[in-house]
Amino acid sequence: MTRQLAWRLWHAYPGHSDELFSPMRSKAVKDMPIARWSKASKHAECAINANPHLQWNRHHEAPFENCACGIGAIPELSDVMTRYALLCSFAEKRTVDRFHFNTRPLVVVGTIRVSGKVIDRLPHNTDVPELRVQYARIRELWLPGVGADIEQLKDALALRFRVPVHLGIPQESA
Numbered sequence: 001m002t003r004q005l006a007w008r009l010w011h012a013y014p015g016h017s018d019e020l021f022s023p024m025r026s027k028a029v030k031d032m033p034i035a036r037w038s039k040a041s042k043h044a045e046c047a048i049n050a051n052p053h054l055q056w057n058r059h060h061e062a063p064f065e066n067c068a069c070g071i072g073a074i075p076e077l078s079d080v081m082t083r084y085a086l087l088c089s090f091a092e093k094r095t096v097d098r099f100h101f102n103t104r105p106l107v108v109v110g111t112i113r114v115s116g117k118v119i120d121r122l123p124h125n126t127d128v129p130e131l132r133v134q135y136a137r138i139r140e141l142w143l144p145g146v147g148a149d150i151e152q153l154k155d156a157l158a159l160r161f162r163v164p165v166h167l168g169i170p171q172e173s174a
């Protein structure tokens with residue numbers, strides 16, 4: 001598979017952390033290292049491999065066809081913005097114990113360069129077309145919102161990931 005650019009989303013917690021977190025829907029996975037982005041580049045891992053209680057004999061490289069693992073990557077901007085609206089609504093409606101730091105997250109948009117193994121189908125239905133990839137590297141980030149905490153997080157993300165960070169959401173022509 002050739003290298004390509006795609007979109008994805010993270011949760012950020014202004015005032016609490018300058019790392020990004022995968023917006024996992026499963027409570028069991030949210031606290032695992034696989035859900036935390038502390039560097040610009042990430043190598044997919046399967047939660048089954050990370051959890052000895054789940055391991056059995058099902059160890060596999062991620063992404064794997066018959067599993068949901070792999071780093072999520074959305075090829076189209078219009079699709080990532082559909083998912084963005086969904087995650088913003090979850091962030092508002094769900095109880096805070098669903099999230100890190102017991103507080104509501106900010107939904108961050110970004111581009112990633114994807115490489116390695118790519119699977120273009122999920123084993124279950126998703127709201128928008130999404131790839132599952134083996135390697136991803138953050139290229140650019142968009143941080144919606146205003147205020148001192150957001151400005152501070154913008155600088156911290158730029159320093160940590162060494163990528164351009166913009167305020168607002170990406171525009172269709174970008």
Ligand SMILES: [Zn+2]
Pocket residue numbers: 046047048060062064067068069070
């Ligand atoms: Zn897996």
